[in-house]
Amino acid sequence: MKKIMIFLLILVVVCSFAVGARVGGGDISTKTSYGPVIFSHEKHAAKGLSCQQCHPELYMTVDQHKTVSMKEMEKGSSCGLCHDGKQAFTVKANCNTCHKK
Numbered sequence: 001m002k003k004i005m006i007f008l009l010i011l012v013v014v015c016s017f018a019v020g021a022r023v024g025g026g027d028i029s030t031k032t033s034y035g036p037v038i039f040s041h042e043k044h045a046a047k048g049l050s051c052q053q054c055h056p057e058l059y060m061t062v063d064q065h066k067t068v069s070m071k072e073m074e075k076g077s078s079c080g081l082c083h084d085g086k087q088a089f090t091v092k093a094n095c096n097t098c099h100k101k
Contacts, residue, residue, distance in 0.1 A: 024051075035099040 073080030
């Protein structure tokens with residue numbers, strides 16, 4: 001009986017880590033005049049980014065996020081911090097990569 005309890009405890013711990021490894025946040029949809037932008041936490045995490053690389057400094061929560069213009073992004077604000085053409089594709093081109101019509 002003791003071995004079964006230990007096995008079940010280990011199973012619960014392992015399952016907890018598997019569930020905890022799931023990326024939180026889901027997709028974030030932002031409306032823009034050029035078309036909606038869908039930000040995927042899953043895609044960014046799959047590239048090796050950790051939550052702490054953007055949160056809480058660059059982005060807070062959806063409610064706290066301030067609207068940023070493309071000109072500001074081109075200067076390195078918001079998405080433009082990483083999407084500069086060096087770390088990731090640039091925000092200056094390929095509009096349809098982010099903006100979906």
